[in-house]
Amino acid sequence: MALNTATKIKFQQALDTGVFSSEDFEFLESQSYDDAVISIIYRFNKKYKMSITIGSNGVIEIEQSPGSILDKENHSKKDTWGVITSIKNWLDLMETDMNLSPSNRILEEKHKIFEETLKRIESSVDKIDKDVLFTSSESKELAIRLTKLEETFKVKLEEEHQDKNKLNQEMANLSKEIELLKNQLDSFTKGNWVKAFTTKVYTWSRRNPNTVKALGGAALEMLPPDIKEHFPVEILHLEEGTSSDNNIGSE
Numbered sequence: 001m002a003l004n005t006a007t008k009i010k011f012q013q014a015l016d017t018g019v020f021s022s023e024d025f026e027f028l029e030s031q032s033y034d035d036a037v038i039s040i041i042y043r044f045n046k047k048y049k050m051s052i053t054i055g056s057n058g059v060i061e062i063e064q065s066p067g068s069i070l071d072k073e074n075h076s077k078k079d080t081w082g083v084i085t086s087i088k089n090w091l092d093l094m095e096t097d098m099n100l101s102p103s104n105r106i107l108e109e110k111h112k113i114f115e116e117t118l119k120r121i122e123s124s125v126d127k128i129d130k131d132v133l134f135t136s137s138e139s140k141e142l143a144i145r146l147t148k149l150e151e152t153f154k155v156k157l158e159e160e161h162q163d164k165n166k167l168n169q170e171m172a173n174l175s176k177e178i179e180l181l182k183n184q185l186d187s188f189t190k191g192n193w194v195k196a197f198t199t200k201v202y203t204w205s206r207r208n209p210n211t212v213k214a215l216g217g218a219a220l221e222m223l224p225p226d227i228k229e230h231f232p233v234e235i236l237h238l239e240e241g242t243s244s245d246n247n248i249g250s251e
Contacts, residue, residue, distance in 0.1 A: 130191025
């Protein structure tokens with residue numbers, strides 16, 4: 001069973017949107033038993049495609065990439081106009097996906113860098129007695145150091161951010177993050193807490209690079225000596241400085 005000419009023209013015309021045109025697509029027809037199958041494939045990136053199967057019983061099945069939520073989705077339509085609507089919606093999804101592609105690549109690259117960094121953190125943590133809990137005195141000492149780090153961090157944030165709204169938001173976020181790190185001291189093993197802390201510092205360096213750079217090695221002074229000894233400073237893109245800001249761990 002083949003698609004009639006009038007329906008074929010309607011489907012092809014639906015591809016002309018102003019952003020796309022029918023010339024951008026391969027429009028292929030085939031048969032599967034008594035079903036008519038139409039494949040619409042974007043010529044310049046074949047991951048964008050739609051397959052329309054029109055059964056002799058009147059059932060119309062559509063498979064498309066991308067979908068509204070998933071990379072590939074299936075749904076059915078009752079008539080020609082339903083298919084035309086699906087084509088137009090699919091083209092909108094294609095346009096959105098293409099416009100987001102540069103941002104997606106950046107996010108994927110950042111995620112890859114973070115995963116590599118986390119592996120290096122875990123490798124360093126493996127060198128310490130990672131499965132024990134902090135003692136009560138160690139927890140109290142680290143909580144004091146976290147408070148001092150927060151105070152120093154906020155001073156540097158004020159120098160980095162001119163936008164008051166952004167500054168206030170960053171400070172609010174920092175306070176919540178520091179409080180969480182304090183609470184985790186009594187429930188996390190040393191290994192897990194160090195991973196949580198260094199991951200957080202890594203995140204801060206992405207959000208506020210100038211602030212973290214200005215702090216130098218101050219964040220690393222937070223770590224107990226046995227942990228700091230094995231910790232690779234460069235993974236946080238920090239340099240150990242000699243300013244007074246680096247003396248957060250001292251009384």
